[in-house]
Amino acid sequence: xxxxxxxxxxxxxxxxxAGKLLPLDSRPYVILLRDQLVAAPAPATTxxxxxxxxxxxxxxxDPEGTYVSHWVTCPTREQHREAHR
Ligand SMILES: [Zn+2]
Numbered sequence: 090x091x092x093x094x095x096x097x098x099x100x101x102x103x104x105x106x107a108g109k110l111l112p113l114d115s116r117p118y119v120i121l122l123r124d125q126l127v128a129a130p131a132p133a134t135t136x137x138x139x140x141x142x143x144x145x146x147x148x149x150x151d152p153e154g155t156y157v158s159h160w161v162t163c164p165t166r167e168q169h170r171e172a173h174r
Contacts, residue, residue, distance in 0.1 A: 095165035103148035117155035
């Protein structure tokens, strides 16, 4: 299982609706919240479910989805933003 290079959280690489690579937190974020591993993302945070299509994992926007982008929960997200700019 891959890990975030910044915070070592397990992540799952998926393909976003826009066709780009998108790392989702491997653990459903409700569990991350319960275990207080992350601060609560804003209610407007996009939720995803993961659909496997062939060998590819696709992040599908789903209001009931249990996954969120790791960019939202990563404690070092400010650095990510710099790195990905
Ligand atoms: Zn991270």
